[in-house]
Amino acid sequence: MKITDIKPFPVWVGHRNQLIVKVETDEGIFGWGESGLSGREKAVVGALEHFREFLIGKDPFRIGAIWQELYRSQYFEGGRVLTAAQSALDIALHDIKGKALGVPVYELLGGRHRDVIPTFASTGAITDDGNETIEQAKALIARGFKTIRFFPGRWDNPGGIFEPRESIGVTAPFLIRARKELGEEVVLGIDYHHRLSVAEAASFCQKMPSGTIDFLEEPIRDETPEAYENLRKLTDVQFAIGEEFASKWQFLPYIERGIHQYNRLDICNVGGFTEAMKVAGWSEAHYVDLMPHNPLGPISPPCPCSTARCSGCRTPRGLASKSMKSCSTRTASSSGRRLTLSAATVRLRTGRPKPIWRRRIWSTSCKARSRRSSVRARTSSPR
Numbered sequence: 001m002k003i004t005d006i007k008p009f010p011v012w013v014g015h016r017n018q019l020i021v022k023v024e025t026d027e028g029i030f031g032w033g034e035s036g037l038s039g040r041e042k043a044v045v046g047a048l049e050h051f052r053e054f055l056i057g058k059d060p061f062r063i064g065a066i067w068q069e070l071y072r073s074q075y076f077e078g079g080r081v082l083t084a085a086q087s088a089l090d091i092a093l094h095d096i097k098g099k100a101l102g103v104p105v106y107e108l109l110g111g112r113h114r115d116v117i118p119t120f121a122s123t124g125a126i127t128d129d130g131n132e133t134i135e136q137a138k139a140l141i142a143r144g145f146k147t148i149r150f151f152p153g154r155w156d157n158p159g160g161i162f163e164p165r166e167s168i169g170v171t172a173p174f175l176i177r178a179r180k181e182l183g184e185e186v187v188l189g190i191d192y193h194h195r196l197s198v199a200e201a202a203s204f205c206q207k208m209p210s211g212t213i214d215f216l217e218e219p220i221r222d223e224t225p226e227a228y229e230n231l232r233k234l235t236d237v238q239f240a241i242g243e244e245f246a247s248k249w250q251f252l253p254y255i256e257r258g259i260h261q262y263n264r265l266d267i268c269n270v271g272g273f274t275e276a277m278k279v280a281g282w283s284e285a286h287y288v289d290l291m292p293h294n295p296l297g298p299i300s301p302p303c304p305c306s307t308a309r310c311s312g313c314r315t316p317r318g319l320a321s322k323s324m325k326s327c328s329t330r331t332a333s334s335s336g337r338r339l340t341l342s343a344a345t346v347r348l349r350t351g352r353p354k355p356i357w358r359r360r361i362w363s364t365s366c367k368a369r370s371r372r373s374s375v376r377a378r379t380s381s382p383r
Contacts, residue, residue, distance in 0.1 A: 021088040031095030033088035034299040036268030047085035090272020120147035125155035147187035172207035191217035205235035225253040243293035266293035
């Protein structure tokens with residue numbers, strides 16, 4: 001069997017961009033993959049075009065060798081764009097191999113370790129009075145979810161400007177209330193999408209009694225592990241980070257130095273199944289729990305499930321994935337990641353005359369001490 005073509009499909013679906021990739025072979029078996037570098041899909045398409053030139057004619061079963069060639073064969077290795085492209089290709093190659101052998105992908109990864117994978121649910125952004133958000137959380141708990149994740153208050157201000165201190169002032173009191181009303185058995189967390197500074201994140205945590213929340217997801221940016229180490233000294237809240245990491249090497253300082261407690265591993269960013277399983281094993285050795293990231297389209301959700309099925313790393317109660325409709329997903333022997341996606345539907349969406357790719361910009365204000373001389377500094381984010 002040989003690879004005959006690689007076809008990327010950047011599309012706008014619902015409220016976000018998606019990039020799915022089809023790998024075709026000379027035996028008519030094809031595989032689907034998905035890239036996770038949201039908002040930079042055109043850059044990933046360019047990387048896929050580079051990779052296509054030397055992947056045509058390769059044996060799709062040699063997944064590990066292909067991964068190494070994609071990563072190491074040029075002078076400049078790695079980076080988020082290249083590993084996002086690698087992720088989609090690696091997922092598609094596993095899809096091809098599973099179809100050719102007639103087995104679910106998790107059987108290619110060592111077989112399943114567990115029969116049920118817990119998942120968690122998210123509410124919308126915290127409302128100003130908090131009542132609607134509390135009711136959303138109660139409804140999710142009634143459906144069986146054991147873990148609830150919130151988004152901060154004052155998330156979408158008029159003009160698209162995010163004011164960290166205003167958000168903290170609303171969010172911290174709400175979480176104290178949520179813990180009292182929802183009880184001690186439910187796991188509660190919040191995702192700040194790295195919009196805070198170290199000082200702001202520390203202030204946020206210190207406004208709440210210990211144990212109010214069980215995890216804080218991405219409070220600050222991750223480029224500097226030392227910044228997270230400083231924040232670690234200022235709070236006892238558990239950190240969940242890693243969804244933007246593009247290789248095992250980016251996870252290295254966080255795992256080795258005990259900075260965080262949950263790995264937000266995104267298989268569509270980190271390098272596909274091949275790299276994800278290495279990170280999972282590394283996490284197991286250091287007792288860092290696995291908390292896979294799953295925010296994308298229809299190809300993405302089965303991927304972290306397959307990884308969680310086959311990893312010895314813990315996926316604590318309700319901390320496996322965030323885009324599932326039920327509180328857990330079963331790992332029946334007949335299930336697995338072998339996808340059939342309608343190419344006609346893909347062509348229909350990508351063939352529309354209006355633009356299908358849109359750039360998303362998030363802005364954060366930087367307030368000067370004097371209101372009269374306030375300066376707003378805009379910063380953009382891919383998510």
